[in-house]
Amino acid sequence: MSSATVGDLVSQPYKYGFITEIETEKIAKGLSEDVVRLISAKKEEPPFLLDFRLRAYRHWLTMQEPDWAALGYPPIDYQELIYYAAPRQQQKKASLDEVDPALLETFEKLGIPLSEQKRLSNVAVDAVFDSVSIATTYKEKLAEDGVIFCSISEAVKEHPELVERYLGTVVPANDNFFAALNSAVFSDGSFVFIPKGVACPMELSTYFRINSGDTGQFERTLIVAEEAATVSYLEGCTAPMFDTNQLHAAVVELVALDDASIKYSTVQNWYAGDENGVGGIYNFVTKRGQCRGARSKISWTQVETGSAITWKYPSCVLQGADSVGEFYSVALTNHRQQADTGTKMIHVGPRTRSTIVSKGISAGHSSNSYRGLVQVGPKAVGARNYSQCDSMLIGDRAAANTYPYIRSQQPDANIEHEASTCRISADQLFYLQSRGIGFEAAVSMMVSGFCRDVFNQLPMEFAAEADKLLSLKLEGSVG
Amino acid sequence: MIRSDAPILLEIRDLHARVEDQPILRGVNLTLRAGEIHAVMGRNGSGKSTLSKVLAGHPAYTVTSGSVLYRGADLLALEPEQRARIGLFLGFQYPVEIPGVSNLEFLRVATNARRQEQGLEELDTFAFDDLVQERLRVVQMDPAFLERSVNQGFSGGEKKRNEILQMALLEPLVAILDETDSGLDIDALRIVAGGVNQLAGPDTSTLLITHYQRLLDAIVPDFVHVMAAGRILRTGGKDLALELEERGYDWVDAELAQPLAGAEVG
Structure with a gap:
């Protein structure tokens, strides 16, 4: 007679699970030095980049896949993956009219119209399809302010000196197993350069779409904000539903010079697998920003709702004096999803400050861990950190863990950590229902309330969407 | 106020319900007319709180037989939120x-x-603010409680006031108040009871579920029902509550032991 029938609502079908039929150029599966050379050759890269890739590859061979995260998955056979796939019409087109209509249609279906008439008025979009950038909107308009926003492949060709100066300086090629793999084989991604003193006039956004079922996805994003420059950047991600798993190992590097500010937001909605944990993306991502200059600021906001496995720790290296790092995160897991996510705040310079607000929501049989490091070096006089980690459990079969690590070599540092765990109970839901509030509305009311501190950090256009996305993901998970 | 020609708001007929495999209600009959105040009394485990939860539609309880008509229509077919929207209110014992x-x-x-x-217009934040300020007076509640999370960190008395505030806002036709007096000191009890009395009127009906006479000194019932073993054993006027206060519930046990109570089968 009541909410017991909620089981019927389980697993709101994943809206973005369709596959685009398009001819793709792929190389043979497997990874070797030759494959690395082949990728570099196909992309007509300068020697420095091939060197970078080869060093990364050779180092990767000596590395072990990390096993310290609270994640369980069958071993990945790296020789079974394809490391390069691109829509056949792969040359970047001068005009959108020349882009394959099937691709434009795909992005339109995803709610990211690219054509002149329909594109978002206040957001420039780089659309990445199977690791290849197919179109970037508002490039010319941004160029008027000296802002460079293009695919990283294009940047390698048109601004090689900038790429060479910054690539791999925040996440070195040998940083970790997945970053090394990415450095060896990365295909495409976005490049952003905001020159000195410029406040980027519009929101920048990259939309990542995985389409292939057997291809590894290795995007590389590099954002540089020169002195006193500011930019707000958002990435979105979706993928088709396959009953196999796809590996996604991206690297994002941010560099902020004196007084610069970068705000990086993510709404991650990769396919999460079905309710039994079949299929879904393995998301092993290295994201790091370096506050290189004094008074610079880097702020990460992430809403992680998809992927079968999430391994991701957007971090800040606070080098410049008085620099500021922020991390705001909502990670939601349902069904059999597993997430091990958090941040690292590395305080190097004096009076550096960081804030961490993490909200984990676990439903179904999922497991959701926060893992965070706050490290204060000997020179970070007067460093301050505030961390708040809250977990919400839905149902009685989900798990939430918090692993905070604090290392301080500075007696003067001020580090605060707060943590809490709560549960959406049947009685809470019944209470709201008994006041006339529908079941789904009651759940989303509670979840929104829980996530409010983080949603407030998202660019306005996306905050409401994130709220909705969470409600959708949770539909039927309570009862 | 008893008027035999007043419309029937709630009619419970031979209601049986269980939680998991445990039968709790074993044939409850009760009729509430507009303008009436009823009190259901009984020991812990007599089924009186279950009755309130079943009426509100708590998912943990399963109705096995019987019926409940709310203004002539089947109440049990409705989701809890729908019951609330049409004017049924449950004030919780433990909000x-x-x-x-x-x-x-x-x-x-x-x-x-x-x-x-x-069919009324929805209230925007400003209009609602005016309304809520006015209704706060019914329970003499500090407006600061509006800014907090629902019931979080409220004392027992504050939670009960928040319940009555909700009742004042929702203007139910049938209000069921489950042990509203529990955990209240004398002053809080007076305020809460005052609120209930203000809200009771000729068109509404109130069902008080309580252990003790003291609530019924503050809210005078038209009918008192004694519940035991999942049924209403006796019904009387307000004097019945006094009798219970004096004699305790032991006589109920005695009466239950009598075969005459036992048209019950199985």
């Missing part, structure tokens, strides 16, 4: 805390859900 959800926002959404059902 739960809901962290992160603003009390004010909750009250507004709830009020608008009810208003929508009544």
